[in-house]
Amino acid sequence: MKKWIAGAATALMTLTGAAFAEGHGDYPDRPIMLMVSYGAGGATDFQARIVTMTAGNEDALGVPIAIINKPGAGGRVGWNWLASQAEADGYTLGAYNIPHFIAQSIEGGVSYTADSFEPIANWGADPAVFVVAADSPFNSMQDVVDYAKENPGGLTFSGAGLFVGHHIAALQLEKAAGVKLAYIPSNAGGAGAMKSVIAGEVLGGVNNLSDAFRAREAGNVKVLGVFDLERNSFMEDVPTMAEQGFDIDNASVNFRGVMVPKGTPQPVIDHLAAVVPTMFENSSVQGKMSAGGSPMHVMTREEVQEMWTARQATLQELLAGL
Amino acid sequence: MNDLPRNQHIIASGVVAAVGIWVTYVSYTQEPAAAFLFPRMISTVFVVLALWTFGKAVMGRSKVGAGLSAAAMKNIAPGLIVALIYIFWAARGLGFYTASTITFFILLSLYDPAPHAELRSWIKRIIITAGFLAVMYALFAGLLNVYTPREIFF
Amino acid sequence: MEFVGYLGDVFLPFNFLLLLLGTIGGLILGATPGLSPTMAVALLIPFTFQLAPAQGLILLGAAYTSTVAGGAVSAILLKIPGAPANIATTLDGHTMAQKGQGAKALQLSFLASAVGGIFGVLLLIFLTPVLAKWALAFGPSHLFWLAILGVTVIGTLDSSSVVKGLLSGCIGLWLATIGFDDIMGAQRFIFHPALGGGINVIPALIGLFAIPQVITMFAKGRASTAAEVIVVQKSPIKEAIAEVFKRKRALAIGTGVGSIIGLIPGVGGQIAGLVAYDQSKKFSPEAEKFGTGHSEGVIAAEAANNAMVGPSLVPLLTLSIPGSPTAAVLLGGLLIHGIFPGSDLFDNHPDVAWTFINSMLIGQVLMCIFGLYVAGLAASVARVPHSVMAAVVLGLAVFGSYSVQNSMGDVYVMATLGVGMYFLERFGFSAAPLVLGLILGPIAEANFIQGSMIANATSSITSYFFTGPLNLTLIAIVVASVGYSFWMELRSRRYTSKEEIMG
Numbered sequence: 001m002k003k004w005i006a007g008a009a010t011a012l013m014t015l016t017g018a019a020f021a022e023g024h025g026d027y028p029d030r031p032i033m034l035m036v037s038y039g040a041g042g043a044t045d046f047q048a049r050i051v052t053m054t055a056g057n058e059d060a061l062g063v064p065i066a067i068i069n070k071p072g073a074g075g076r077v078g079w080n081w082l083a084s085q086a087e088a089d090g091y092t093l094g095a096y097n098i099p100h101f102i103a104q105s106i107e108g109g110v111s112y113t114a115d116s117f118e119p120i121a122n123w124g125a126d127p128a129v130f131v132v133a134a135d136s137p138f139n140s141m142q143d144v145v146d147y148a149k150e151n152p153g154g155l156t157f158s159g160a161g162l163f164v165g166h167h168i169a170a171l172q173l174e175k176a177a178g179v180k181l182a183y184i185p186s187n188a189g190g191a192g193a194m195k196s197v198i199a200g201e202v203l204g205g206v207n208n209l210s211d212a213f214r215a216r217e218a219g220n221v222k223v224l225g226v227f228d229l230e231r232n233s234f235m236e237d238v239p240t241m242a243e244q245g246f247d248i249d250n251a252s253v254n255f256r257g258v259m260v261p262k263g264t265p266q267p268v269i270d271h272l273a274a275v276v277p278t279m280f281e282n283s284s285v286q287g288k289m290s291a292g293g294s295p296m297h298v299m300t301r302e303e304v305q306e307m308w309t310a311r312q313a314t315l316q317e318l319l320a321g322l
Numbered sequence: 323m324n325d326l327p328r329n330q331h332i333i334a335s336g337v338v339a340a341v342g343i344w345v346t347y348v349s350y351t352q353e354p355a356a357a358f359l360f361p362r363m364i365s366t367v368f369v370v371l372a373l374w375t376f377g378k379a380v381m382g383r384s385k386v387g388a389g390l391s392a393a394a395m396k397n398i399a400p401g402l403i404v405a406l407i408y409i410f411w412a413a414r415g416l417g418f419y420t421a422s423t424i425t426f427f428i429l430l431s432l433y434d435p436a437p438h439a440e441l442r443s444w445i446k447r448i449i450i451t452a453g454f455l456a457v458m459y460a461l462f463a464g465l466l467n468v469y470t471p472r473e474i475f476f
Numbered sequence: 477m478e479f480v481g482y483l484g485d486v487f488l489p490f491n492f493l494l495l496l497l498g499t500i501g502g503l504i505l506g507a508t509p510g511l512s513p514t515m516a517v518a519l520l521i522p523f524t525f526q527l528a529p530a531q532g533l534i535l536l537g538a539a540y541t542s543t544v545a546g547g548a549v550s551a552i553l554l555k556i557p558g559a560p561a562n563i564a565t566t567l568d569g570h571t572m573a574q575k576g577q578g579a580k581a582l583q584l585s586f587l588a589s590a591v592g593g594i595f596g597v598l599l600l601i602f603l604t605p606v607l608a609k610w611a612l613a614f615g616p617s618h619l620f621w622l623a624i625l626g627v628t629v630i631g632t633l634d635s636s637s638v639v640k641g642l643l644s645g646c647i648g649l650w651l652a653t654i655g656f657d658d659i660m661g662a663q664r665f666i667f668h669p670a671l672g673g674g675i676n677v678i679p680a681l682i683g684l685f686a687i688p689q690v691i692t693m694f695a696k697g698r699a700s701t702a703a704e705v706i707v708v709q710k711s712p713i714k715e716a717i718a719e720v721f722k723r724k725r726a727l728a729i730g731t732g733v734g735s736i737i738g739l740i741p742g743v744g745g746q747i748a749g750l751v752a753y754d755q756s757k758k759f760s761p762e763a764e765k766f767g768t769g770h771s772e773g774v775i776a777a778e779a780a781n782n783a784m785v786g787p788s789l790v791p792l793l794t795l796s797i798p799g800s801p802t803a804a805v806l807l808g809g810l811l812i813h814g815i816f817p818g819s820d821l822f823d824n825h826p827d828v829a830w831t832f833i834n835s836m837l838i839g840q841v842l843m844c845i846f847g848l849y850v851a852g853l854a855a856s857v858a859r860v861p862h863s864v865m866a867a868v869v870l871g872l873a874v875f876g877s878y879s880v881q882n883s884m885g886d887v888y889v890m891a892t893l894g895v896g897m898y899f900l901e902r903f904g905f906s907a908a909p910l911v912l913g914l915i916l917g918p919i920a921e922a923n924f925i926q927g928s929m930i931a932n933a934t935s936s937i938t939s940y941f942f943t944g945p946l947n948l949t950l951i952a953i954v955v956a957s958v959g960y961s962f963w964m965e966l967r968s969r970r971y972t973s974k975e976e977i978m979g
Contacts, residue, residue, distance in 0.1 A: 070883075076661055155933075187918070195741060214818065215797075330902075345665070360921040405891075409874060422874070
């Protein structure tokens with residue numbers, strides 16, 4: 001039934017000559033699936049559901065996008081699946097998280113590298129921030145670093161796991177401040193890491209700006225610094241790390257976007273690369289994203305390709321010492 | 323007492339013990355050691371308990387569990403073979419719903435006590451199969467939008 | 477008493493219609509194997525895009541409460557626990573159904589669910605600030621001991637042989653380590669590509685419980701069903717109500733354990749039912765009847781499952797931390813409307829907050845009424861001939877485990893574990909401790925590793941894991957639980973040896 005409707009819709013659109021002039025035959029003629037390598041309810045899943053909600057519109061892809069979750073091991077499970085088992089026919093897309101999957105491929109033990117995938121478009125950029133509990137004595141990054149200097153290896157702080165954006169931020173902080181810290185990876189993602197900060201199990205934490213924004217609104221945490229090049233519009237009052245005297249760039253910013261496995265036909269990639277960014281620009285998508293506290297940052301395929309190459313180089317250098 | 327269950331107990335607990343030994347071996351030899359700390363703790367307990375159980379089976383002191391009778395195995399074999407072919411091959415090879423329909427019908431016919439000679443029992447089986455698959459299709463493909471391997475029917 | 481002021485909102489015609497829709501839909505989704513409450517709520521989120529925030533949350537709240545209760549239906553009738561929460565329900569519930577008391581088991585489970593559920597939501601309404609502190613009190617060391625406490629339950633679950641019960645638990649713990657290690661990302665025991673993602677709990681649950689059922693039905697061959705037609709006993713609702721309130725101990729233990737444990741982020745929901753079952757067995761004078769279709773088992777397990785629903789949302793609503801996967805999905809449902817849980821929710825959107833909580837309260841009642849109404853009808857499933865039943869359960873198992881992640885790999889895992897479990901069961905191993913190991917393994921491991929990392933950075937492992945009132949209390953309960961199991965084992969051994977001498 002559904003196929004029939006989709007078929008009829010496609011036929012209708014072909015008749016009116018509205019769509020797919022540049023497409024791969026009649027692609028897409030059935031629903032597309034987007035693999036998210038984190039669980040339902042996580043930030044990536046939540047944002048992926050919003051940015052793809054208009055996919056069925058006539059001016060977008062014309063078919064709905066369904067989200068499939070393949071969570072596990074910081075995203076490795078899902079990306080392994082996409083690189084090795086998914087069909088490269090254009091009906092299987094994947095959501096990427098930079099720097100996570102590039103850092104994991106440098107660390108090794110996974111069946112993908114940045115070359116296993118073709119980027120389509122980027123929808124969001126979520127910088128890492130340093131948070132402490134609302135009643136913490138720390139009021140600036142300098143306080144944190146001073147404490148770490150007095151207690152080498154004794155400053156415990158949480159993050160969402162190893163070889164994800166939060167871990168990269170932690171490594172950058174250690175390097176820039178010249179101190180030894182105790183990074184405690186959480187198995188329950190950013191939410192678990194945030195909980196351990198609020199509960200006082202650890203002295204501080206690296207977390208997503210979007211989650212920290214909500215936690216600060218709720219009065220649970222203080223945000224001491226942003227691991228990015230500029231201050232963020234959601235938190236104009238929080239200084240960047242560079243402003244506080246630490247030489248840290250935006251290598252840990254969590255970029256989220258859509259990619260396909262290598263081997264997907266070029267016309268399909270071109271069609272997606274043309275349509276998907278316009279889908280992200282949709283005003284109702286933008287409205288829902290900003291209401292949810294999720295910073296957007298739309299980038300085209302060419303821009304993402306450049307960003308991937310740049311990250312690959314930075315991360316290789318940063319992780320070489322490990 | 324019949325010796326059959328005792329031999330079966332030895333085989334069953336022997337298989338479990340072999341798995342336990344393998345798990346322990348892998349846990350203690352694989353790197354990185356930090357990631358295998360917990361498997362080492364578990365596998366040590368695992369292998370001790372498994373060898374204990376194996377020892378009890380060899381001494382003929384396993385009391386729990388009825389074992390397998392030849393008659394039951396004969397009844398199980400055809401159904402199990404059909405089910406395994408369905409799961410490990412047909413679901414992908416023939417298409418999810420096609421394979422499910424065929425398997426459902428075969429299993430029903432294999433175990434339905436109604437006489438095979440009568441047309442009525444075959445009609446009944448076809449109706450039940452069609453009804454079940456219609457419900458499954460409505461629930462999973464219609465309501466839940468589950469994408470099956472290959473196309474929906476083939 | 478602010479919530480009373482918003483009670484009327486729930487009964488506005490359109491809102492009430494949504495509530496009904498959510499409840500009935502939730503029961504159906506909950507009864508479908510493979511659809512955990514988390515999945516069911518995630519599936520409904522897109523529908524709430526078109527609705528006002530309060531209305532969307534009515535739908536989600538009602539669906540959440542009734543999917544948890546709906547899971548009992550397949551657990552009792554088919555012995556397929558829809559979610560980890562329903563494992564304990566299968567133990568006595570399915571045995572009751574086999575004895576023809578399916579209608580009664582379902583009625584008891586819905587009534588107990590409603591009592592537990594309403595109590596849980598009331599806790600959420602009146603004690604939220606206190607509960608929020610309690611939810612945060614559990615750090616890695618406490619969660620580790622809590623997981624160990626869960627393991628000690630094994631002695632109660634498997635009455636036949638404690639050693640084989642523990643061995644089954646070890647197999648489960650090992651199975652849980654398959655796949656990528658969650659913290660380091662190292663690969664462990666991946667000997668087939670289908671295991672790359674580790675063993676997902678839901679397909680494993682379906683396989684371990686449903687497939688041995690199917691094979692047992694195969695074993696009956698083409699035997700005529702006439703010989704063993706189960707008489708489905710009618711069960712007047714009045715009697716079921718009387719029974720539930722007669723079993724005050726089980727009801728109280730279930731509700732209490734469910735609301736306390738349900739609150740703990742990350743752990744609670746999965747083991748609340750099993751711990752409640754274990755505790756009410758230990759405190760019951762009729763302990764030996766558990767597992768043979770005893771009403772206390774069903775009541776304790778289901779009261780606990782639903783009592784957990786309200787408190788499990790406390791960390792989300794007050795601290796904006798989702799304490800369970802389902803809470804995480806609900807967070808998405810709130811954020812999409814630009815509402816931030818936390819003080820923002822109660823200060824600036826009290827209508828949304830209280831309508832949501834009220835809808836769960838009324839949803840419990842509706843779920844119970846609707847459940848009681850269909851219980852008699854649903855129980856006639858037990859009369860379906862085993863040839864049809866075997867094929868239906870196999871079909872449901874395959875569809876259910878496939879739909880969790882749209883993955884054939886999960887179906888392979890489900891089938892392999894299921895067939896293996898059938899043979900193991902014939903030799904005295906059992907599925908419940910194995911599943912318990914599978915669920916508790918990752919919790920115990922992750923918290924042990926995190927705890928020792930924190931301990932190494934700050935103090936020593938001994939002082940981190942063995943000091944502090946909460947650690948010591950949990951250790952004391954663990955010791956008591958193990959001691960009690962040993963004592964029971966010794967006592968029953970004395971009985972069996974006497975019988976053997978006499979026989």
